[in-house]
Amino acid sequence: MTEDKLIDLWSEDELDRALGALHDDVPTDPTRLEASRATFLAAIDRPVRRKRRSWAYALTAAAAVTTLVVGGFLVTTNSPGGTAEAKAELNSAADHVVAKDPVIPPGKYRYRVSHGWVWGFTETGPNEGVTYLEEQLTETWIPADRTQEWMQRSSNTGHRKLLQGTQQQLDMVAKLMDDNAPPVVLRARCGDFYLDKGQQPCTRAGGWQDPTPEWAAGLPSDPKALYKRLKKDAPRNSRGETELLVYAADALRTGQVPANVRSTLYRALGNLNHLEVSDRAVNLDGKVGIAYGSDDGKERQEIIIDPRTGDYIGERQVVTSGDKRGQVIGFSSVTSSIVDRIGERR
Known part of the structure; x- marks a missing residue:
């Protein structure tokens, strides 16, 4: 496929069929600051003017279809497993993480597709608006060296799904948004797409949101020690230990966490006091996994792992209080393959 042709993900009919085929027993730029999170959740219940977001950096973006369709739209259920059960299953997933990640042959690229649905609100009149999920896509080509x-390509597909409001209002949003805008394409050595002024390429210190090889190599290899490091690095806020799962998801979604570190991280997450097995049959882009969640009383953060391979395959966020309880406000998945040249898709 050519570099200048955007992936055609789903038509409306295809999306409806995909949503309807989900498991029936049963998830930007998501901010990391407490005040912004409070504003985000409050916005579900009161009109605010929506600002266009990009997952390009914070998510290195997303993809997926996960949830139950009830009465026409997204709902999810929770099947608490308890910390002991969740820990045991995470340990089992960790056992399936291979010791070595796939090697990119010299001259070739790892093509990573992150594809997701993010919460959006647009004001359509005085004290009224429409709430929806909006599909976004980020593709990244990572060289062997x-x-x-x-190269990173980020775009909105123009696909939206109504959460609250009318179809007429949602149609108005489509007219207001520039859905035909070209994708944002960035190129940089070492994937340094967002360097600070004066900063040299390939010198980033790394962190949970930007796990460079050097940073990952410096993490503790003992699960309990890694849990303490995660707890130390995550900011104190009203989300409590849920923020630790958010930080782990930040790292995992980049696809840059080595297999041995992923294995240790899964075991480390088993130390969360309120970790739950929240779903045993999440379907993300054709991949079935297990969702592990932590609830802060307002929102449940979940990471989703393929128990057969130990691969991280996505995440979701679900409202857990108020009259919007059970409403999915974000979900994503990640896939990757090896391609011959930058810009090629497979």
Whole structure:
């Protein structure tokens, strides 16, 4: 496929069929600051003017279809497993993480597709508006030699699903948004798409939101020690230990966490006091996994792992209080493959 042709993900009919085929027993730029999270959740219940977001950096973006369709739209249920059960299943998933990640042959690229649905609100009149999920896509080409040029392409597909409001209001949003805008394409050595002024490429210190190889190599190899490191690095806020799961998801969704570190991280997450097995049959882009969740009293953060391979395959966020309880406000998945050249898709 050519570099300048955007992936055609789903038509409306195809999306409806995909949503309707989900498991029937049963998830930007998501902010990390407490005040912004409070504003985000409050916005579900009161009109605010929506600002266009991009997952390009915070998510290195997303994809997926996960949830139950009831009465026409998204709902999810929770099947608490308890910490002991969740820990045991995470340990089992960790056992399936291979010791070595797939090697990118010299001259080739790892093509990573992150595809997701994010919550949006648009004011359509005085004290009224429409709430919806909006599909976004980020593609990244990573060279075998990480110090060479990477490419990232981010776009909105124009697909939206109504959460609250009328179809007429949602149609108005489509007219207001520039859905035909070209994708944002960034190129940079070492994937340094967002360097600070004066900063040199390939010198990033790394962190949970930007797990460079050097940073990952410095993490503790003992699960309990890694849990303490995660707890130390995550900011104190009203989300409590849920924020630790958010930080783990930040790292995992980039696809840059080595297999041995992923294995240790899964075991480390088993130390969360309120970790739950929240769903045993989440379907993300054709991949079935287990969702592990932590609830802060307002929102449940979930990471989703393929128990057969130990692969992280996505995440979701679900409202857990108020009259919007059970409403999915974000979900995503990630896939990757090896391609011959930058811009090629497979």
